[in-house]
Amino acid sequence: MKYLITIVGPTAIGKTALSIDLANHYNCEIVSCDSRQFFKEMTIGTAVPTPKELAAATHHFIQNKSIFDNYTVGDFEKEALSKIEELFLNNDYVVLVGGSGLYVDAILKGFDEFPTIDPSIRENVNSQYEKLGIEYLQQQLETLDPEYFKSITSENPQTLQNPQRMMRFVEVCIGSGKRYSSFLNQKKNNRNFTPIIIGLEADRSVIYDRINQRVEIMLNEGLLAEAEKLYPNKELNALQTVGYRELFSYMDGEFTLPFAIEEIKKNTRRFSKRQLTWFKRKENTKWFDYLTNRTEIIKYIEKQIPKSKI
Numbered sequence: 001m002k003y004l005i006t007i008v009g010p011t012a013i014g015k016t017a018l019s020i021d022l023a024n025h026y027n028c029e030i031v032s033c034d035s036r037q038f039f040k041e042m043t044i045g046t047a048v049p050t051p052k053e054l055a056a057a058t059h060h061f062i063q064n065k066s067i068f069d070n071y072t073v074g075d076f077e078k079e080a081l082s083k084i085e086e087l088f089l090n091n092d093y094v095v096l097v098g099g100s101g102l103y104v105d106a107i108l109k110g111f112d113e114f115p116t117i118d119p120s121i122r123e124n125v126n127s128q129y130e131k132l133g134i135e136y137l138q139q140q141l142e143t144l145d146p147e148y149f150k151s152i153t154s155e156n157p158q159t160l161q162n163p164q165r166m167m168r169f170v171e172v173c174i175g176s177g178k179r180y181s182s183f184l185n186q187k188k189n190n191r192n193f194t195p196i197i198i199g200l201e202a203d204r205s206v207i208y209d210r211i212n213q214r215v216e217i218m219l220n221e222g223l224l225a226e227a228e229k230l231y232p233n234k235e236l237n238a239l240q241t242v243g244y245r246e247l248f249s250y251m252d253g254e255f256t257l258p259f260a261i262e263e264i265k266k267n268t269r270r271f272s273k274r275q276l277t278w279f280k281r282k283e284n285t286k287w288f289d290y291l292t293n294r295t296e297i298i299k300y301i302e303k304q305i306p307k308s309k310i
Contacts, residue, residue, distance in 0.1 A: 009200035033098035110189030
């Protein structure tokens, strides 16, 4: 039996440190599923593991893509599953870590099958978006699949601002003549591993304090200069990210710098709340306080493994 030790939780909670400790304990490697740490141009604002942390355990899917690449969660699912299968050839354990719920789900259970859409429909939806903006896509989805629109609005509202995903929802509705949500949860994807899911949590005030501290550290490490380099490409999907978006508004003259910094903190806190909401719905997750001793977490993991495997 192969085991995918999966570490989830809100941003700034300490997932990276735990993943390294567990990888060292089980003498295995780490697969990252943080959807912004994939991009090599984004280092400070995505809290990429430090060189020391990267040297402490072998990591995969860290800064392996460019912001100019069209890289989807479906692409990640295929590549990451292939890498995990390769790693399992030499080890019964792999550590999966990240705060991007959609990407965690892609590995643990996969995605649903959707119909092939006529390219002309895709082109038309894209053309309408370019003329009318994101509001067009939002209105279309609300009309074509009101239940799905409502669920996104309440559970994952940042998706409503993501043009690539919104265009996909709309083109599937138009091209198939069915609701996008009707294609969800149709089949079970088989996985050749057993997930052991560990969640890290803390009191909300602690999480918020850690987020505020992390933002200050990022600024001290040169986040503003990093954002200035990326500014000419601010419209790229990869850069529609908390920490960069607010600084781009500062560079556009919409925000003062102190206000932009406070917006980064506020929006990161909101993001952490959404992360917790997403992960708390996941069954079979064992939650630990972020200060829990590693030995206690390891004891829990080993209870999930038949004694003959330990």
